Amino acid sequence: MSVFEVGDDVISVAGDRYIIEGGPFSGYVPWYAARAEDGVVHLIGQSALRPVEISVGDRVTWDGREYTVEAGPFQSSADSAPWYVVGWSGGHNTLTGHQLRRASAYSAASSSVETAETFEFRGVEYEIGARYCDSDGDVFVFKSELSGPHTRDGNNDRTPLGSEFRYLTEDCDEQWIWSLGEVVRMYGPLTKV
Structure with missing residues:
Protein backbone atom coordinates (compact mmCIF):
# COMPACT_ATOMS: atom_id res chain seq x y z
CA MET A 1 0.00 0.00 0.00
CA SER A 2 1.47 3.35 -1.08
CA VAL A 3 1.70 6.47 1.03
CA PHE A 4 1.24 9.64 -1.01
CA GLU A 5 2.35 13.25 -0.62
CA VAL A 6 0.57 16.46 -1.58
CA GLY A 7 1.06 16.98 -5.32
CA ASP A 8 1.44 13.30 -6.22
CA ASP A 9 -0.10 12.25 -9.53
CA VAL A 10 -2.24 9.15 -8.84
CA ILE A 11 -4.76 6.92 -10.55
CA SER A 12 -7.75 5.20 -8.92
CA VAL A 13 -8.67 1.54 -9.31
CA ALA A 14 -11.43 2.83 -11.62
CA GLY A 15 -8.80 4.44 -13.88
CA ASP A 16 -9.50 8.09 -12.97
CA ARG A 17 -6.55 10.51 -12.61
CA TYR A 18 -6.10 12.72 -9.53
CA ILE A 19 -3.59 15.03 -7.85
CA ILE A 20 -3.25 14.54 -4.08
CA GLU A 21 -4.34 17.74 -2.29
CA GLY A 22 -4.17 16.55 1.35
CA GLY A 23 -3.71 13.56 3.62
CA PRO A 24 -3.33 10.90 4.66
CA PHE A 25 -6.22 11.41 7.06
CA SER A 26 -7.20 8.90 9.72
CA GLY A 27 -10.48 7.08 9.58
CA TYR A 28 -11.79 3.56 9.15
CA VAL A 29 -9.15 3.45 6.41
CA PRO A 30 -6.49 6.08 5.62
CA TRP A 31 -7.85 8.48 3.00
CA TYR A 32 -6.77 11.43 0.88
CA ALA A 33 -8.27 14.58 -0.59
CA ALA A 34 -7.63 14.19 -4.33
CA ARG A 35 -8.41 16.71 -7.11
CA ALA A 36 -9.83 15.23 -10.32
CA GLU A 37 -9.06 16.51 -13.81
CA ASP A 38 -12.29 18.57 -13.71
CA GLY A 39 -11.07 20.36 -10.55
CA VAL A 40 -13.46 18.63 -8.11
CA VAL A 41 -11.85 17.35 -4.89
CA HIS A 42 -12.86 13.83 -3.83
CA LEU A 43 -12.15 11.90 -0.62
CA ILE A 44 -10.64 8.54 -1.59
CA GLY A 45 -9.34 5.63 0.46
CA GLN A 46 -5.62 4.98 0.21
CA SER A 47 -6.10 1.39 -0.99
CA ALA A 48 -8.06 2.65 -4.04
CA LEU A 49 -5.14 4.76 -5.31
CA ARG A 50 -1.81 3.95 -6.91
CA PRO A 51 0.96 6.18 -8.27
CA VAL A 52 1.00 7.00 -11.98
CA GLU A 53 4.05 5.29 -13.43
CA ILE A 54 6.75 7.49 -14.97
CA SER A 55 8.36 6.26 -18.20
CA VAL A 56 11.25 7.26 -20.45
CA GLY A 57 10.09 10.10 -22.70
CA ASP A 58 7.51 11.48 -20.24
CA ARG A 59 7.46 15.24 -19.67
CA VAL A 60 7.73 15.91 -15.93
CA THR A 61 8.18 18.90 -13.63
CA TRP A 62 10.10 19.49 -10.44
CA ASP A 63 10.41 22.76 -8.57
CA GLY A 64 8.84 24.71 -11.41
CA ARG A 65 11.14 23.45 -14.20
CA GLU A 66 10.06 21.06 -16.96
CA TYR A 67 12.20 18.00 -17.78
CA THR A 68 12.10 14.98 -20.08
CA VAL A 69 12.73 11.56 -18.52
CA GLU A 70 15.75 10.11 -20.35
CA ALA A 71 16.46 6.93 -18.35
CA GLY A 72 15.14 4.92 -15.44
CA PRO A 73 13.71 3.90 -13.15
CA PHE A 74 16.78 2.82 -11.22
CA GLN A 75 16.70 1.38 -7.70
CA SER A 76 19.64 1.72 -5.28
CA SER A 77 18.20 -0.75 -2.78
CA ALA A 78 14.96 -2.63 -2.23
CA ASP A 79 13.62 0.01 0.18
CA SER A 80 14.75 3.13 -1.72
CA ALA A 81 12.61 5.27 -4.01
CA PRO A 82 13.27 4.77 -7.73
CA TRP A 83 15.29 7.50 -9.43
CA TYR A 84 15.47 8.78 -13.00
CA VAL A 85 17.85 10.64 -15.28
CA VAL A 86 16.07 13.75 -16.55
CA GLY A 87 17.16 16.37 -19.06
CA TRP A 88 16.32 19.99 -19.82
CA SER A 89 17.88 22.70 -21.97
CA GLY A 90 20.52 23.31 -19.28
CA GLY A 91 21.75 19.74 -18.92
CA HIS A 92 20.87 16.64 -16.92
CA ASN A 93 19.89 15.79 -13.37
CA THR A 94 18.92 12.76 -11.31
CA LEU A 95 15.68 12.94 -9.36
CA THR A 96 13.66 10.41 -7.41
CA GLY A 97 10.20 9.46 -8.58
CA HIS A 98 8.46 11.12 -5.64
CA GLN A 99 10.04 14.47 -6.64
CA LEU A 100 8.64 14.35 -10.18
CA ARG A 101 5.18 15.35 -11.37
CA ARG A 102 3.86 14.68 -14.85
CA ALA A 103 3.80 17.91 -16.83
CA SER A 104 0.35 16.96 -18.15
CA ALA A 105 -1.27 15.85 -14.91
CA TYR A 106 -4.41 17.82 -15.75
CA SER A 107 -5.62 17.77 -19.32
CA ALA A 108 -8.11 20.64 -18.92
CA ALA A 109 -5.93 22.75 -16.63
CA SER A 110 -2.42 21.67 -17.52
CA SER A 111 0.62 23.04 -15.74
CA SER A 112 1.40 25.32 -18.67
CA VAL A 113 -0.60 27.47 -21.04
CA GLU A 114 0.69 26.01 -24.29
CA THR A 115 -1.30 27.80 -27.00
CA ALA A 116 -2.35 31.01 -25.24
CA GLU A 117 -0.26 34.15 -25.09
Whole structure:
Protein backbone atom coordinates (compact mmCIF):
# COMPACT_ATOMS: atom_id res chain seq x y z
CA MET A 1 0.00 0.00 0.00
CA SER A 2 1.47 3.35 -1.08
CA VAL A 3 1.70 6.47 1.03
CA PHE A 4 1.24 9.64 -1.01
CA GLU A 5 2.35 13.25 -0.62
CA VAL A 6 0.57 16.46 -1.58
CA GLY A 7 1.06 16.98 -5.32
CA ASP A 8 1.44 13.30 -6.22
CA ASP A 9 -0.10 12.25 -9.53
CA VAL A 10 -2.24 9.15 -8.84
CA ILE A 11 -4.76 6.92 -10.55
CA SER A 12 -7.75 5.20 -8.92
CA VAL A 13 -8.67 1.54 -9.31
CA ALA A 14 -11.43 2.83 -11.62
CA GLY A 15 -8.80 4.44 -13.88
CA ASP A 16 -9.50 8.09 -12.97
CA ARG A 17 -6.55 10.51 -12.61
CA TYR A 18 -6.10 12.72 -9.53
CA ILE A 19 -3.59 15.03 -7.85
CA ILE A 20 -3.25 14.54 -4.08
CA GLU A 21 -4.34 17.74 -2.29
CA GLY A 22 -4.17 16.55 1.35
CA GLY A 23 -3.71 13.56 3.62
CA PRO A 24 -3.33 10.90 4.66
CA PHE A 25 -6.22 11.41 7.06
CA SER A 26 -7.20 8.90 9.72
CA GLY A 27 -10.48 7.08 9.58
CA TYR A 28 -11.79 3.56 9.15
CA VAL A 29 -9.15 3.45 6.41
CA PRO A 30 -6.49 6.08 5.62
CA TRP A 31 -7.85 8.48 3.00
CA TYR A 32 -6.77 11.43 0.88
CA ALA A 33 -8.27 14.58 -0.59
CA ALA A 34 -7.63 14.19 -4.33
CA ARG A 35 -8.41 16.71 -7.11
CA ALA A 36 -9.83 15.23 -10.32
CA GLU A 37 -9.06 16.51 -13.81
CA ASP A 38 -12.29 18.57 -13.71
CA GLY A 39 -11.07 20.36 -10.55
CA VAL A 40 -13.46 18.63 -8.11
CA VAL A 41 -11.85 17.35 -4.89
CA HIS A 42 -12.86 13.83 -3.83
CA LEU A 43 -12.15 11.90 -0.62
CA ILE A 44 -10.64 8.54 -1.59
CA GLY A 45 -9.34 5.63 0.46
CA GLN A 46 -5.62 4.98 0.21
CA SER A 47 -6.10 1.39 -0.99
CA ALA A 48 -8.06 2.65 -4.04
CA LEU A 49 -5.14 4.76 -5.31
CA ARG A 50 -1.81 3.95 -6.91
CA PRO A 51 0.96 6.18 -8.27
CA VAL A 52 1.00 7.00 -11.98
CA GLU A 53 4.05 5.29 -13.43
CA ILE A 54 6.75 7.49 -14.97
CA SER A 55 8.36 6.26 -18.20
CA VAL A 56 11.25 7.26 -20.45
CA GLY A 57 10.09 10.10 -22.70
CA ASP A 58 7.51 11.48 -20.24
CA ARG A 59 7.46 15.24 -19.67
CA VAL A 60 7.73 15.91 -15.93
CA THR A 61 8.18 18.90 -13.63
CA TRP A 62 10.10 19.49 -10.44
CA ASP A 63 10.41 22.76 -8.57
CA GLY A 64 8.84 24.71 -11.41
CA ARG A 65 11.14 23.45 -14.20
CA GLU A 66 10.06 21.06 -16.96
CA TYR A 67 12.20 18.00 -17.78
CA THR A 68 12.10 14.98 -20.08
CA VAL A 69 12.73 11.56 -18.52
CA GLU A 70 15.75 10.11 -20.35
CA ALA A 71 16.46 6.93 -18.35
CA GLY A 72 15.14 4.92 -15.44
CA PRO A 73 13.71 3.90 -13.15
CA PHE A 74 16.78 2.82 -11.22
CA GLN A 75 16.70 1.38 -7.70
CA SER A 76 19.64 1.72 -5.28
CA SER A 77 18.20 -0.75 -2.78
CA ALA A 78 14.96 -2.63 -2.23
CA ASP A 79 13.62 0.01 0.18
CA SER A 80 14.75 3.13 -1.72
CA ALA A 81 12.61 5.27 -4.01
CA PRO A 82 13.27 4.77 -7.73
CA TRP A 83 15.29 7.50 -9.43
CA TYR A 84 15.47 8.78 -13.00
CA VAL A 85 17.85 10.64 -15.28
CA VAL A 86 16.07 13.75 -16.55
CA GLY A 87 17.16 16.37 -19.06
CA TRP A 88 16.32 19.99 -19.82
CA SER A 89 17.88 22.70 -21.97
CA GLY A 90 20.52 23.31 -19.28
CA GLY A 91 21.75 19.74 -18.92
CA HIS A 92 20.87 16.64 -16.92
CA ASN A 93 19.89 15.79 -13.37
CA THR A 94 18.92 12.76 -11.31
CA LEU A 95 15.68 12.94 -9.36
CA THR A 96 13.66 10.41 -7.41
CA GLY A 97 10.20 9.46 -8.58
CA HIS A 98 8.46 11.12 -5.64
CA GLN A 99 10.04 14.47 -6.64
CA LEU A 100 8.64 14.35 -10.18
CA ARG A 101 5.18 15.35 -11.37
CA ARG A 102 3.86 14.68 -14.85
CA ALA A 103 3.80 17.91 -16.83
CA SER A 104 0.35 16.96 -18.15
CA ALA A 105 -1.27 15.85 -14.91
CA TYR A 106 -4.41 17.82 -15.75
CA SER A 107 -5.62 17.77 -19.32
CA ALA A 108 -8.11 20.64 -18.92
CA ALA A 109 -5.93 22.75 -16.63
CA SER A 110 -2.42 21.67 -17.52
CA SER A 111 0.62 23.04 -15.74
CA SER A 112 1.40 25.32 -18.67
CA VAL A 113 -0.60 27.47 -21.04
CA GLU A 114 0.69 26.01 -24.29
CA THR A 115 -1.30 27.80 -27.00
CA ALA A 116 -2.35 31.01 -25.24
CA GLU A 117 -0.26 34.15 -25.09
CA THR A 118 -2.68 35.77 -22.65
CA PHE A 119 -4.31 34.75 -19.38
CA GLU A 120 -7.57 36.13 -17.99
CA PHE A 121 -7.86 36.71 -14.26
CA ARG A 122 -10.80 38.47 -12.59
CA GLY A 123 -12.00 39.82 -15.94
CA VAL A 124 -8.64 41.30 -16.95
CA GLU A 125 -6.52 39.81 -19.73
CA TYR A 126 -2.77 39.68 -19.04
CA GLU A 127 -0.13 39.11 -21.73
CA ILE A 128 2.36 36.35 -20.96
CA GLY A 129 5.92 37.72 -21.03
CA ALA A 130 4.87 41.38 -20.78
CA ARG A 131 5.96 43.64 -17.91
CA TYR A 132 3.38 44.83 -15.37
CA CYS A 133 3.79 47.47 -12.66
CA ASP A 134 2.02 46.95 -9.31
CA SER A 135 0.68 49.54 -6.85
CA ASP A 136 4.10 49.72 -5.10
CA GLY A 137 5.98 50.41 -8.35
CA ASP A 138 7.52 46.93 -8.60
CA VAL A 139 7.63 45.46 -12.10
CA PHE A 140 6.64 41.82 -12.68
CA VAL A 141 6.78 39.52 -15.67
CA PHE A 142 4.71 36.32 -15.91
CA LYS A 143 5.38 33.09 -17.79
CA SER A 144 2.96 30.47 -19.11
CA GLU A 145 3.60 27.90 -16.33
CA LEU A 146 0.71 27.92 -13.87
CA SER A 147 1.09 27.82 -10.11
CA GLY A 148 -0.02 24.65 -8.39
CA PRO A 149 0.82 22.23 -5.60
CA HIS A 150 4.14 21.47 -7.35
CA THR A 151 5.39 25.06 -7.16
CA ARG A 152 7.66 26.63 -4.58
CA ASP A 153 5.93 28.37 -1.64
CA GLY A 154 2.67 26.51 -2.34
CA ASN A 155 1.08 29.18 -4.55
CA ASN A 156 -1.81 27.07 -5.76
CA ASP A 157 -4.27 29.42 -7.46
CA ARG A 158 -3.58 28.03 -10.98
CA THR A 159 -2.53 31.43 -12.36
CA PRO A 160 0.76 32.13 -14.23
CA LEU A 161 3.98 32.21 -12.24
CA GLY A 162 5.81 35.51 -12.12
CA SER A 163 8.99 37.16 -10.99
CA GLU A 164 9.98 40.69 -10.08
CA PHE A 165 11.73 41.84 -13.25
CA ARG A 166 14.75 43.31 -11.44
CA TYR A 167 15.64 39.86 -9.99
CA LEU A 168 15.08 37.85 -13.16
CA THR A 169 18.06 36.33 -14.95
CA GLU A 170 18.02 33.94 -17.91
CA ASP A 171 19.70 31.07 -16.08
CA CYS A 172 17.81 31.32 -12.78
CA ASP A 173 14.43 29.66 -12.33
CA GLU A 174 14.59 30.27 -8.58
CA GLN A 175 12.88 33.68 -8.86
CA TRP A 176 9.58 32.42 -10.36
CA ILE A 177 7.81 32.39 -6.99
CA TRP A 178 4.90 34.81 -7.33
CA SER A 179 1.60 33.87 -8.92
CA LEU A 180 -0.38 36.39 -10.97
CA GLY A 181 -3.33 35.91 -8.63
CA GLU A 182 -1.20 36.59 -5.57
CA VAL A 183 0.30 39.79 -7.04
CA VAL A 184 -3.13 41.09 -8.14
CA ARG A 185 -4.72 40.32 -4.75
CA MET A 186 -1.89 41.82 -2.67
CA TYR A 187 -0.50 44.61 -4.87
CA GLY A 188 -3.04 45.22 -7.66
CA PRO A 189 -4.17 46.64 -9.84
CA LEU A 190 -1.43 45.91 -12.38
CA THR A 191 -0.58 48.25 -15.24
CA LYS A 192 1.18 47.06 -18.38
CA VAL A 193 4.46 48.96 -18.93
